[in-house]
Amino acid sequence: MRSGRIVVAALAAGVLTLAGCGGDGGTTPAGSGPGGLKAPKIDKLASLGAGEGAVNVVSWAGYVEDGSTDKAVDWVTGFEKETGCQVNNKIAGTSDEMVTLMKTGEYDVVSASGDASLRLIYGGDVAPVNTDLIGNYKDVFDGLKNQKWNSVDGQPYGVPHGRGANLLMYRTDNVTPAPTSWSAVFDPASPYKGKITAYDSPIYIADAALYLMKTKPDLKITNPYALDDTQFQAAVDLLKQQNELIGEYWSDYTKEVQAFKAGNSVLGTTWQVIANLSKADGAPVEAILPSEGATGWSDTWMVAAKAKHPNCAYLWMNHIISPKANAGVAEWFGEAPANKLSCAQTGDKNHCATFHAEDEKYFEQVWYWTTPLAQCVDGRTDVTCKDYAAWTQAWTTIKG
Known part of the structure; x- marks a missing residue:
């Protein structure tokens, strides 16, 4: 198994996919912007015309493969021949880089992750999408459509690409009994001190907030990405306490695989693909969705507000x-x-089962990564929430 998402090995703070949903699943319709925040008025493409001959793309590694990485992995060449749109792809290492690139006006379409999505929408850098012009949109899972991370006021701003959950992985020969809760990584008396690992990104603060939301109801956290001063401080304090247990924070998937194989890490956050790779490499590991649920991600293809090649951009979104x-x-x-319909097309016929693609009950337990904003994304207007800049600053102090 290969993973383009993590071959870059530098996702860290960058790969943050957004959502405002969670315990009630990915089925909550998008409403107005948080705290009354409004997206700039930008017209969507009214009709599809002839391709302009090129499309300039910003993507995560592994999303736009043309056979140069592996001859058997190519979903670009056929598209270029069919449409006449030459794909010029720029790989971004972080969401911050994606936002910067899209602001240059040189790119037509981006595979935006969540912390990029809201900034792009409210910054006027991406346009609403006319899904009537994207034939394959009708077959996208309903749980990914018209959500708070890809829509505003019910208007889609992108095309959902994929999704996954942040799981709890453990070595079965070291960690007993088998964990069922995130308490396993937050317990200050943990017997696994020095061998616990966590995701190296400010967005990991949401994992602590989710745990507190389930275990400290007096904090009244209803969304792990909408934290007022008191709630935010509680999450930061929990993570500072956890820091004493951490052996290492990971952002490079290869290092996490190696750490679990060597036994340097025995417990911590992971992705399903990393668990699969670890098992394939001989590590005795299992990965679970804990009882409190988990954070997760879902990326979105978005078209630039001033795309120079809008028709090719739409053709690309439909193709991908x-x-x-x-x-x-x-x-x-x-x-x-x-x-x-993709589940019938995978080479590994168990792929969709492994990644829970058709299991909406599973994803109802996932709070997709969301950009923290000062305008609380849980809808509160009587308080100010900590924005992503504050999360970034806090993460530096948490790690020491």
């Missing part, structure tokens, strides 16, 4: 979520595909 292409990306990247 087509059953065959989306299946190819999902397997290579290590995620659940967005197109429900």
Whole structure:
């Protein structure tokens, strides 16, 4: 198994996919912006015309493969021949880089993760999407459509690409009994001190907030990405306490695989694809979705507000979520595909079962990564929440 998402080995603070949903699942319709925040008025493409001959793309590694990485992995060449749109791809290492690149006006479409999505929408850098012009959109799982991370006031701002959950992985020969809760990584008396690992990113603060939301109801946290001063401080304090248990924070998937194989790490956050790779490499590990649920991610293809090649951009978005292409990306990247017809197209016929692609009950327990904003994303207007800049500053102090 290969994973384009993590071959970059530098996701860290960058790969943050957004959502405002969670315990009630990914089915809550998008409403107005948090705290009354409004997206700039930008017209969406009214009709699809002839391709302009090129499309300039910003993507995560593994999303736009043309056979140069592996001859058997290519969903670009056929698209170029069919449409005449030459794909010029720029790989981004972080969401901050994606936002910066999209602000240059040189790119037409981006595979935006969550912390990038809201900034791009409210910054006027991406346009609402006319899904009537994207034939394959109808086959995208309903749980990914019209959500708070890809829509505003019910208007889609992108095309869902895939999704996954942040899981709890443990070595079965070291960790007994088998954990069922995130308490395993937050217990200050843990017998695994020095061998616990956590995701190296400010967005990991949401994992602590989710745990507190389930275990400290007096904090009244209703969304792990909407934290007022008191709630935020509680999460930060928990993570500072956890820091004493951490052997290392990870952002490079290869290092996490190696750490679990060597036994330097025996317990901590992971992705399903990393668990699969670890098992394939001989590590005795299992990965679970804990009783409190988990954070997770779902990326979105978005078109630039001033795209120079809008028709090719739409043709690309339709292609990349087509059953065959989306299946190819999902397997290579290590995620659940967005197109429900893709499950019949995967080389590994167990892929969708492994990644819970068709299991909405599973994803109802996932709080997709969301950009923290000062305008609380849980809808509160009587308080100010900590924005992503505050999360970034806090993460530095947490790690020491």
